[in-house]
Amino acid sequence: MSTNVVQTICPFCxxxxxxYLVIDHGRIAGAEGWPEHPVNRGMLCPKGRFSYALVNRPDRLKYPMRRDGDTWKQISWDDALGMMREHLGPLRERDPDSIYVFASARCTNEESYLAQKFARVVIGTNNVDNCTRMCHAPSGYALTRVFGGGASTNSMDDLEEAGCVLVWGYNPFETHPMLFQHVIAARKAGAKLIVVDPRITQTAKVANLHLQPIPGTDIALLAGMINYVIQTGLLDRKFIERRTEGFEELAKSVELYTLELTSSLTGVPAALIREAALAYGTSPASSILFGMGLTQHVGSTATIAALCQLAVVTGNIGRPGTGVNPARGQNNVQGTVDMGAVPDGLPGGSMSDTSVRTIVEQEWHAPLPQRPGLFATQVWEAAQAGTVKAAYIIGENPVLSEADGAAVVRGLEAMDFVVVQDIFMTETARYADLVLPASLWAEKDGTFTNTERRVQRVRKVVESPEAANRDWRILIDIADALGADWYYRKPEDIFEEIRRVVPAYAGITYPLLNTPGFGLQWPVGEGGDETEILYAERFATPSGKARLSALETVDLTSRLTAEFPFTLITGRLMAQYNTGTMSRRIDQLNRIAPAGYVELNRDDASQIGAVSGDVVRVTSRQGTLIAPARIGTGVPRGFVFIPNHYEDTALNVLVPNDTDPVAHTPAYKGVPVRIEKEEQL
Ligand code: SF4
Structure with missing residues (x-):
């Protein structure tokens, strides 16, 4: 056998x-950037570059295993399916809503589609959700509120058409290095770069303007910017007249937000707010990128809706170089939401949309469950209350990823039956009754949808180890064990069904995705016409107009107290990924980012008598974490930063399950904490 390469998509972000995965004598020996690909143009960040190392890991889950006291017993797939039938069957008969399904944004579209169909048709519950609940759910609700649709409006390539790029609550240098290349290209071509972030990130360091609002005051900053735009006539009046409704309501709600008041609320100098509003409002085309610095607050949906309205009133939407673009975290979080793996959505749209329900019911020949499902952030309390008794967790690690980690553990322990389907023995799998061995991206066919709505093929390159199986196949086997008779023989069969129920995917076919090219950006019409820029002619609202409305002001700064005087900011590192299930198993990445830490401002550190390397205790009203201190200039006084990838510095123990009232996403950013130096023994 010789060396060859297979085109696929990075499994990380x-x-x-x-x-290209490089295959040498039947084994994956390397990964290289795809030179012509418009997203990364031949480059890969460290995670993509070393992703191949995951495939041959000796600690992969290889067989189904059931708990046997404190140990695990290897069992056959027949026995594993028997356990699923034996435990889920009676619960389903008594109360389908006593079962919860966690779908995974790491799985393919085909697998996410089956996961939510399994919950709704086989179990009979809307209790299904995915990790979007922890990150970008507010983006979906906010963009839908204003534009009628919940996805990025423009492409990454298109950023380079912008004269101004506004990056809000987002550090693409670390989190999305290949997207950052487009920001840098825009900057080099003359675009003005504005970064809004309390931290002095690597992205902020290359900005023309850096605004550092007090966490939780973003909406006040937006109110001030919108008011300035209105008062100084930087509006696109024609656009407002032709393509929006509700402008008067919006204008009235922000009229008190003078630069001075906004400055006093946000801590950002008035001159800087003015300069940012001018740069954004006067550029012929201004683009917005935002991340979890904006989505992980109580009040995030309202804030992101305000950001969308800034774009609308200045006419920065529906054209090249404009738009509002949430930068999604997981490789397939956009696709997993498109597939309806959320409690209040369906494939193709909202659960409350009768036409969407009708299409899905006709396709499935089954009525949809009537009762609304729980959001992922509501499950653990329900488990402790005894209403949710079983969980089927696919490729997620809530013990480390969800707010109030201790409550997650209590919830798992309270359940009668927990099944975890994953590629490694995760922190969550340790609480399972049954563990099912799944497949990596390089071991299965399917599609991922990236943050710019690009649907792309991933390809099976090697076989899964031993008895590990592809998630779509496992889902079919479990469904059939519980009495379904699913006919899908390959991922393409599932995709054909997706095309019939998700209008945006109707024109996408495997043959089209297999022809040379770089996937297709939805919505795709018959014949394969993709859409790089949304809302060029009309918005996806019933009237076709953007919905402007009064800003809801949310001020969370009062939560700081004398007992908890610091503000915790959480975030990612370039060489690690989410809870580290995958990235912490790659030696090359661990060499770059080996361990967790607490980053403190130099003055704050000296006040508590700590230097870099000292151990500090971080305490919130929720819990305590102990970690080495790192003293730096990246965080302003009064703030601490902790990366969110490491088990021994699992910061979710500090984060209370306080959630956005619309999206039910926890406020991982802005948690009040206190810092103390630990006495060394
Ligand atoms: S930027 Fe994201 S998708 Fe690209 S190589 Fe890095 S982890 Fe993979």
Whole structure:
């Protein structure tokens, strides 16, 4: 056998870089950037570059295993399916809503589609959700509120058409390095770069303007910017007249937000607010990118809706170089939401949309469950209350990823039956009754949808180890064990059904995705016409107009107290990924980012008598974490930063399950904490 390469997509983040996997004598020996791919143009960040190392890991889950006291017993797939039938069957008969399904944004579209169909048709519950609940759910609700649709409006390539790029609550240098290349290209071509972030990030360091609002005051900053735009006539009046409704309501709600008041509320100098509003409002085309610095607050949906309205009143939407673009975290979080793996959505749209319900019911020949499902952030309390008794967790690690980690553990322990389907023995799998061995991206066919709505093929390159199986196949086997008779023989069969129920995917086919090219950006019409820029002619609202409305002001700064005087900011590192299930198993990445830490401002550190390397205790009203201190200039006084990838510095123990009232996403950013130096023994 010789060396050859297979085109596929990086399995890590939502940027969705094209890559070649290098196959040498039947084994994956390397990963290289796909030179012509418009997203990454031949480059890969460290995660993509070393992703191949995951495939041959000796600690992969290889067989189904059931708990046997404190140990695990290897069992056959027949026995595993028997356990699923034996435990889920009676619960389903008594109360389908006593079962919860966690779908995974790491799985393919085909698998996410089956996961939510399994919950709704086989179990009979809307209790299904995915990790979007922890990150970008507010983006979906906010963009839908204003534009009628919940996805990025423009492409990454298109950023380079912008004269001004506004990056809000987002550090693409670390989190999405290949997307950052487009920001840098825009900057080099003359675009003004504005960064809004309390931290002095690497992205902020290359900005023309850096605004550092007090966490939780973003909406006040937006109110001030919108008011300035209105008062100084930087509006696109024609656009407002032709393509929006509700402008008067919006204008009235922000009229008190003078630069001075906004400055006093946000801590950002008035001159800087003015300069940012001018740069954004006067550029012929201004683009917005935002991340979890904006989505992980109580009040995030309202804030992101305000950001969308800034774009609308200045006419920065529906054209090249404009738009509002949430930068999604997981490789397939956009696709998993498109597939309806959320409690209040369906494939193709909202659960409350009768026409969407009708299409899905006709396709499935089954009525949809009537009762609304729980959001992922509501499950653990329900488990402790005894209403949710079983969980089927696919490729997620809530013990480390969800707010109030201790409550997650209590919830898992309270359940009668927990099944975890994953590629490694995760922190969550340790609480399972049954563990099912799944497949990596390189071991299965399917599609991922990246943050710019680009649907791309991932390809099976090697076989899964031992008895590990592809998630779509496992889902079919479990469904059939519980009495379904699913006919899908390959991922393409599932995709054909997706095309019939998700209008945006109607024109996408495997043959089209297999022809040379770089996937297709939805919505795709018959014949394969993709859409790089949304809302060029009309918005996806019933009237076709953007919905402007009064801003809801949310001020969370009062939560700081004398007992908890610091503000915790959480975030990612370039060489690690989410809870580290995958990235912490790659030696090359661990060499770059080996361990967790607490980053403190130099003055704050000296006040508590700590230097870099000292151990500090971080305490919130929720819990305590102990970690080495790192003293730096990246965080302003009064703030601490902790990366969110490491088990021994699992910061979710500090984060209370306080959630956005619309999206039910926890406020991981802005948690009040206190810092103390630990006495060394
Ligand atoms: S930017 Fe994201 S998709 Fe691209 S190589 Fe890095 S982790 Fe993979």
């Amino acid at each position: 939502g940027v969705g870089c094209g890559m």
